Amino acid sequence: MSAEVDVLLQEAKESIEAAQNYRSELQQRLHGLNQARKQVRGSSGQAREVLRRHFAELQAAATRLLTERLTTLLAEVDAIEADSVKPLDDCQSLIEHGVGQADELLREGEAALRCGLGEKEDKLGSFTKKAMHIQLDSLPEVPALVDVPSVSAQLDDSLLGLLRDRVSRHGSVSSHPPVQIEELQERPGSILVRWCKVDEDFAAADYRLQYRRSGSGGSQYEDGYIGRDSEFLVLHLDPHTDYLFRVCARGEGRTEWSPWSIPQTGYTTLAPHEWCPGTEGYILSSRRNIALRNDSSQSRCPVLYSKAPTYFCGQTLTFKITAAGQIDRRDSLGVCVDSQKGAESLQRDQAVCISTNGAVFVNGKEMTNQLPAITVGSAVTFDMEVVNLFPISNNNLSEGGNFKLRVTIGSGNREVVFDWLVDQAVDCLFFGCSFTFKICCWCFSFFILTETSL
Incomplete structure (x- = not known):
């Protein structure tokens, strides 16, 4: 009977141990799921913020550019109007002056006709001389309508179509960056970083690798490599120190860089190559x-x-x-x-x-x-x-x-x-x-x- 109890006891212990291992594995998987969910939600929130900020900046920049262009065109209309109206104003002044002289001459002529015989000769003589001096047969020239500016605005309606086409293709959203870090290999005082494309439709012209120290006291990312190779040896790293690495790519004929890959942590346990100090010579x-x-x-x-x-x-x-x-x-x-x-x-x-x-x-x-x-x-x-x-x-x-x-x-x-x-x-x-x-x-x-x- 005791042997059976021992067997049952051993089986129970093994089942408990198996259950503990099973629970530990499940908890690790739950942790992995939480990390994955955190990455999805966190990256989605960051993407939303990037999109909102970018398009807000575009809207502000577009409004500023349109306002500046409108101001420039209105200034051109003002300049044409001012240059064109000035000679017309000068001609109007000249005509109005002539009308005033003619009114005055008419009043003097009518007065000369109404005066008595004793003064009529002097009044009529004075009137005749004044009329000859004004040159009543000389009239200022008024420009024809075809000779003066008719200001108009020419606007290309295709701009809206072009803008609509470019805006409809501006920006993109992807579930994964086009390149990811594939391998981190430790070297003496350095780490060999290899990466690969995960989007076969993405034609990469250049890659860009950045790295920084990990942890709260880590420094800012700095460029380690820019070029066409898909691996690079990052030198001068401190052993037993975590570093974060990320990589992105630039498409053929493009100037902007793709989104960054998911940062990967790497470290080296190997001391860097050094010459022995203190050697004579x-x-x-x-x-x-x-x-x-x-x-x-x-x-x-x-x-x-x-x-x-x-x-x-x-x-x-x-x-x-x-x-x-x-x-x-x-x-x-x-x-x-x-x-x-x-x-x-x-x-x-x-x-x-x-x-x-x-x-x-x-x-x-x-x-x-x-x-x-x-x-x-x-x-x-x-x-x-x-x-x-x-x-x-x-x-x-x-x-x-x-x-x-x-x-x-x-x-x-x-x-x-x-x-x-x-x-x-x-x-x-x-x-x-x-x-x-x-x-x-x-x-x-x-x-x-x-x-x-x-």
């Missing part, structure tokens, strides 16, 4: 990603290593040479298993490197294959992937290692591929450089470009 940039050979040192400098083993297999490490002076065949740059203190060259055991003359060294031995010499503007890439793990044996030890990495070094338009045997399994490596002469000033910057599948 080298000056570092503020971010410690650029090294300059200091010409104050008269003797050969030790190897400048990375601050930590931050290079992982499956990634591409790129050195960019931005300045150069006199070179030496012992000068080199590459990757190594450890950071040996006091070493003067990377052309040693447990390291692979390329010399400035293009020679490739593996564990201190020069290969027969050679790459182009490194000059200003050169970019040298290192790609590594794990080939396999060997069990330790005498044969392996005679070969110098029991862990094999396949290394690809590229420089210019050429590359060499070889297998590198190291003494122990490694998942991260140091990088370094070494240069000889004080007049040599090699600068390096580096960043992860792509990821290679293992």
Whole structure:
């Protein structure tokens, strides 16, 4: 009986645990539904506000433009009227003056006719002289109606049709942005952002990526990339810090950007690539990603290593040479298993490197294959992937290692591929450089470009 009770008890416990898990899953789904509903309602409210504000601004701008145009046209009518009426007013004044003279002359003539015989001769003589002086046969010219302006307004009724057509096609509403962020991959001190189109009918000419710190204390969004590519590596990010990323697109032949994608949160746990500070003979940039050979040192400098083993297999490490002076065949740059203190060259055991003359060294031995010499503007890439793990044996030890990495070094338009045997399994490596002469000033910057599948 007790065995049956134990079985029932165990089944009850399992059912309770299953019910708890079931409830937890349902609660998570409810939370997801609430988030989805919040996104729909929140984005709809924002869209309504954007539409109202935009069309209110358009209405105000259109009213202002129409008022300004009406004022301009009325001013033109006023100017034509004033210029045209002035000579008519002058002619009217002249005629009215003539009418006044004629009225006065008529009164004098009638008075001369009514006066007595004793004064009639003098009055009539004076009247005749005055009439001759006025020149009663000279009349001012009055312009014909066809010769004076007849002001009219010409209005193109097609404007309303054009406006109606443009307004009917102005603006659009979509349920999803045309592009969305597809993937966020962490890199040392950076994040690789990939995005894709979700609206196949949208012909994108350019993409625009923005990012900012997440949280209440986050900064404003800033542009990270504008161009035709569908991925971009955002550099100089603080590890273990959430960042928000969003992307939009611009259609072919358009000037406005599409709506932003739904922001995605990403972060990197990998420390950024940095040169180790305090190494004699080298000056570092503020971010410690650029090294300059200091010409104050008269003797050969030790190897400048990375601050930590931050290079992982499956990634591409790129050195960019931005300045150069006199070179030496012992000068080199590459990757190594450890950071040996006091070493003067990377052309040693447990390291692979390329010399400035293009020679490739593996564990201190020069290969027969050679790459182009490194000059200003050169970019040298290192790609590594794990080939396999060997069990330790005498044969392996005679070969110098029991862990094999396949290394690809590229420089210019050429590359060499070889297998590198190291003494122990490694998942991260140091990088370094070494240069000889004080007049040599090699600068390096580096960043992860792509990821290679293992």
